[in-house]
């Protein structure tokens with residue numbers, strides 16, 4: 001992790017990604033805004049169904065039909081200093097394809113979904129290098145070996161002709177990281193890249209990503225449901241629920257003084273913040289996006305819900321203390337409202 005410079009690398013503003021389904025319009029991402037600084041790590045957190053993965057796919061231009069980015073801007077600064085609005089480029093255009101892989105890399109939760117089972121790992125890494133950097137076969141092979149060695153893949157040169165199915169989950173993920181970083185992008189999007197791995201491998205992969213971030217000077221957008229991971233790597237955090245940002249700000253503030261009841265709920269799942277030795281699950285489940293509650297999206301599960309207000313009126317996302325933002329009626333004046341039995345600090 002490094003201190004970000006002033007001009008952001010990526011500015012996502014009011015992003016909306018919707019899916020037209022037989023049951024109705026699903027607003028998977030519904031007005032999401034955040035920025036990513038150069039060399040910064042921004043973690044997007046939330047339960048399954050929060051819209052965090054669709055946000056990541058929207059940036060990459062990889063939303064599958066019937067989904068579509070229908071509004072907002074995603075201003076991304078290219079290596080040459082110019083800025084491009086990713087929301088305004090057709091996802092299958094040559095321009096977007098040139099940005100994917102060269103300027104923005106992505107790794108996924110399940111490495112096999114990103115790897116072809118019928119091609120060797122060497123040929124898959126070399127393909128991107130030839131495409132994006134214009135290298136010839138021999139130079140691409142050397143760069144692939146270099147990329148595999150950078151991610152700690154043992155015996156890289158001798159194992160270029162290995163197929164993905166011959167590797168463990170941890171080694172497959174290292175191949176995916178090598179593929180994503182072979183062209184040294186300035187932004188890496190990591191969508192739950194350690195979730196499918198055992199705890200030891202998970203720790204090794206996180207350590208590897210942080211080391212490579214320092215070596216390559218890249219920013220990372222890390223998608224996760226695990227606040228333990230967030231505590232280890234994040235500079236800033238964006239908390240999402242039902243397609244909207246509930247809270248955002250510097251990691252120290254979000255983890256040390258969470259303001260939104262949903263953020264506090266996520267933290268109680270992994271840490272004993274009540275001081276009674278217990279971890280607590282958030283009651284209930286994320287509503288189906290077609291059954292979005294009126295008013296605050298979290299109102300059906302919130303222990304501090306104020307009837308007549310939270311279940312009728314949607315809270316705005318408000319700026320608090322400069323860099324932080326929170327979407328909750330408890331903070332609607334910029335200061336915590338203290339309700340019976342609840343103190344917010």
Ligand code: SF4
Nearest residue numbers: 296299302310328329
């Ligand atoms: Fe809970 Fe109301 Fe805040 Fe929503 S607006 S998080 S229901 S207190």
